[in-house]
Amino acid sequence: MSVTLTNEFGRIRLSEEALSAIAGYAARECYGIVGVAARSVPDGIAELLGLESIHRGVEIRVDDGEYVVINLFVIVEYGVNILQVARNVMEQVRHRLEQLSGLTVAQVNVHVQGVRVAESDRRRSHESYSRRA
Numbered sequence: 001m002s003v004t005l006t007n008e009f010g011r012i013r014l015s016e017e018a019l020s021a022i023a024g025y026a027a028r029e030c031y032g033i034v035g036v037a038a039r040s041v042p043d044g045i046a047e048l049l050g051l052e053s054i055h056r057g058v059e060i061r062v063d064d065g066e067y068v069v070i071n072l073f074v075i076v077e078y079g080v081n082i083l084q085v086a087r088n089v090m091e092q093v094r095h096r097l098e099q100l101s102g103l104t105v106a107q108v109n110v111h112v113q114g115v116r117v118a119e120s121d122r123r124r125s126h127e128s129y130s131r132r133a
Contacts, residue, residue: 003062005102014101017055023070023108024054028094032085034075037113067106068097074110078117086110 003019005012024036036057052115070093076085097105108111 003065003101003103004070016060017070019060019101019103020055020058022097022100023058023060023072023093025051025091026090027072027074028054029090030085030092031043032077032080032082032118033071033089034077035074039071039073039074057087062103066104068101068103069107069109070097070105071111073113075114075116076112078115082115084110086112108121 003014003015005014027033027036036054038056039059057073061069061071063069072089072093074089076082089110092106094105097103
């Protein structure tokens with residue numbers, strides 16, 4: 001699927017993968033987001049995607065050739081306010097996609113696929129547990 005925009009100079013064709021990458025990169029910039037996850041979660045384990053495959057964690061649907069609906073699958077950092085992080089992601093992704101593509105974003109849906117504990121928190125927790133034992 002691709003979106004074709006027409007202006008006085010000609011046509012611009014944006015692929016679903018390009019739009020998905022923009023949304024995924026915008027989400028990764030948000031505080032509290034560890035990364036973008038694969039859309040499906042086999043066995044309840046969310047797969048964190050690398051930059052080269054970030055588009056696999058985003059679903060794009062275009063209605064009437066100009067209204068974009070985005071489903072974004074993310075992993076958040078343990079201890080953050082998930083509701084606030086999701087709101088920030090929605091705003092950031094909408095702003096970035098509209099700014100870069102000229103399309104109108106009708107909806108951004110954030111699906112939290114997992115929560116990850118930061119390595120420093122793991123070490124602190126392990127150290128405090130070891131001292132108690």
